[in-house]
Amino acid sequence: MFLAPFKNIFGAGTDTTFTTLEWAISELLRNPRTMKELQQEARKIGRGRSMIPEDDIDKMPYLKAVLKETLRLHAPAPLLLPRESTKDVKLLGYDIPSGTQVMINAWAIARDPSIWEDPEEFSPERFLNTPTDYRGLHFELIPFGAGRRGCPGTSFAIAIGEFALANLVYKFEFTSADEDSLDMTERDGMTVKRKYPIHVIATPCE
Known part of the structure; x- marks a missing residue:
């Protein structure tokens, strides 16, 4: 029982x-x-x-935009x-009584066409020259939640993600080993992973 909180912390911080x-x-x-744009910035x-x-x-503003996207x-x-x-609470015409459990669908919010232009397109440029951030102040982008109950590891996750991605694209050229590895189908779970493994050839840059 004593180890359970630590397992949760390490699991949430790595997975x-x-x-x-x-x-x-x-x-x-x-x-x-x-x-190519990200590699040029990294180099x-x-x-x-x-x-x-x-x-x-x-x-590296483009790196940060890529991670946000x-x-x-x-x-x-x-x-x-x-x-x-x-x-x-009365919200958008709905009566929500005290004690109601509320689930926030961050996935749907982030793909809402009334908020995002071409929401299904991967376009980091949408985050250049804009204050929109994922630290809970802009509710259209809340992968870490918001408010007092937001993820306590946000800063750690972003620092590690940016540092790792920057050095990966700086040191390696990446190519797909097969077309199937670019299938972006998701797999259900506590964290949403790829349904099919990604097969990548990483060639060190000269």
Whole structure:
């Protein structure tokens, strides 16, 4: 029983992170122009060094846009943790009594055509020159939830995701090993993973 909270912390902090990276690489393979744009930014910042240090990640706006777009389309936990209303509320004509369990569908919100232009398209450019962020202040993008019950690991997840993705595209050229690996069908679960494994050939950059 004592170990259960620690297992939850490590599970939540690893499973969601590598799932997001897997989706990011998948989308980049499906969008070669985006992959090239991100690699050019990484190589400009890397300047031939062995790796891009964490301090330089803030100089990579396109990287941040790519990760935001990945989280928009592929939130690791599409149904946020359940909430419970603490008082009677009338919302959009619906009466929600106190004690009602509420499930937030972050996946549907992030693909809502009334909010997003071409919502099914992977387009990091939509996040350039805009303040929209995933830290719970913009409710159209809430892969980590919002408010006091938002994910406590948001900053950690973003720092690790940006650092890992920046150095992967900086050090390697990626190609798909077979067309089937670009099938973006999702698999149900607590975290939404790819239904079919991604097969990638990673070639070190010269």
